[in-house]
Amino acid sequence: MAQARLLADAQRWIGPRHGRGALDLAGRLPNLVVSAREIAGSMMQGVHGRRRAGTGESFWQFRPFVSGEAAVGIDWRRSARDDRTYIREREWEAAHTVWIWVDRSPSMAYMSELASQPKLDRALVLGLAAADLLVRGGERVGIPGLVRPMARRTIVDHLAESMLVEMRRSGYVPAELPPAVPLPPRSRALFIGDWLSDVDDVTRAIATAASAGAGGHLVMISDPIEETFPFTGHVELTDSDGPTRMRIGEAQQLRADYVKRLAAHREVIRQTCRLHGWTVAIHRTDRPASEAMLTIAGAFEADRRNGGQV
16 A cells, blocks of 8 residues: 655745744755756746836846947947947837746645655745746736745745745745635736635635636646555545544445545636636646646646736
């Protein structure tokens, strides 16, 4: 029978009672960042950037001054370095915002022997890889309630560091669902988690995020054991969010009901997403992360082709 475990307390970094958690994450996160960059980099060949010059807040590039242009755009400091005159261009202000949220709650610490990564690590890799890919494509990326939208080339490091700083705050408790606030119109969301919270809470969070007109994409991260419930005989189940334990005999007799309830739970979430024009994808942690990244990239590319924001 397949075995499963929860990450040790220090590896979960889920709350103030795990004081060493942030240090453990600081040790693990660089490898996750590298993985995210590798995945994003491998996909850039098929992604067409949309950066262009225009009015905006962020510096984009220097280019040679052309006779007849307004002198107000000249960067005199850069021009003083050689015998040419340069215009300082800023990023086109029509670059759009993508909000990325990654579930870092206790249930994401789950990992079976069939999986190649804990759900938590896989979700972080996908979220950071998507951020890198989107910024390279000319979009602004932020984390709702934590990081304002930006298009920095160092977006992966910035998001990772922001999450670390957040976790070190006194009283930090990771949320199971994204912040209950409407996202700005014309923006897009990428929400990654296991979505195993109460289905009413999940659908309410999606409806709230989409209520002002934001589009979005939901990724459900699942351990293979969570999909199939392969347990037999006497089994002890532990609540990842608390001390509750449940001992059951003949666990295989619960399998059909479990699979049915999981499917029903997901169908309600799918219907809610469909109602608001959002998409849903399921990704198992025994599959390569690149598969999920292709699905995510495809969803945003479809938005762009259909005249959406991304």
